Amino acid sequence: MRGDTEQVRELLQGGADVNAAQGDGMTALHWTAEHGDPELAQILLYAGADLQPVTRLGGYTPLHIASRSGRADVITLLLEAGADPGVVTTTGSATPLHLAAISGSVESVSLLLDAGAAVDPRESAWGQTPLMFAASSGRTDVVKKLLAEGANTALTTSARDILAQSAEDRAARFVRDQVLEAFRGDQPAGTSWQPSPAEVQAAVRAANASRDDGLASGLEAVPEEQSEPDLDLGQLPAAPPGEYDNSYT
Incomplete structure (x- = not known):
């Protein structure tokens, strides 16, 4: 949902809590990051919106969500306000760069790297890097960008076909x-x-x-x-990186 900026201003002036969260942990800043509204993001940040609120599922911050959606304008504002480019989710330890790599937004990837994000962080579920996320999602422009920034192609993952x-x-x-x-x-x-x-x-x-x-x-x-199921000889993993697709609500 896109925000009505005037209505938001009125609510904030009337004493509305800028950091009020839904049951799933989503705040107004989370939703603004999801839908990419830089004007509304500025209003919320000026009103004192917390940069690090996390969702109940996964522990996604607004920066994670803006990165997953490829919202470069909002990412810029969040980083300028002091958001941590290396923050990780509570399930899988994915960084904003992992999620930006899935989005296919080279601009978002560049912003995070320029802000100091490590190029080769490994999420904990399968040991995958942003380069692996981009490659498995078919994001060729992001792959080229990460390689140009020194991403390590020798790293391996525990994910299986x-x-x-x-x-x-x-x-x-x-x-x-x-x-x-x-x-x-x-x-x-x-x-x-x-x-x-x-x-x-x-x-x-x-x-x-x-x-x-x-x-x-x-x-x-x-x-x-x-193939009889009486003796379990191993379990099949869910295919990454799909587990990070809009799984914060």
Whole structure:
């Protein structure tokens, strides 16, 4: 929602709390940052708006939100007022630069870097840098800017390709089931049989070893129905950086 500047002035002159927050932690300055209204941002800042209020989910400051939305005019005002360009969210430790990289706004990225933002901060969820965020979002102009500013291309992330890991999990479970079937041996069909704890552990070790040895690439055709969920061999991560997309409310 865009603000009516005259109405906001009247409310503030009437004693309205400039830092009043909604239940989700969003203040007027947060919303102004979201919608990119520099005139209203100036009014709020002049009235004493706090630069560091955080949302209930994620701990996003107005600078985070302005950066995620690529609102360069508002970013300029916030930085001039003293906003910290290195502030991190409480979930994932994303900086404003991470979020500006997703937005695709080269101007926003430049403003943050000029204000002293580190070029290669790593968020805590997957170890990704702003360069990785920009690359995974297809923001080629931002990628070029970050590279020109010295972003490190040698850094790696712990994020995984979900489809590839799904095939790997399926193959590992196939190996596990084959080992358990070998332990079962010549038991007659229909006979109740349970593997011993030692046999289960041996099967799980064999499955995990199949990952390390790269056997999954040769077992991608294992049918889905052979993948049983009784032994969890790993969980698939949510694909970053989507978890930072408007997740502050």
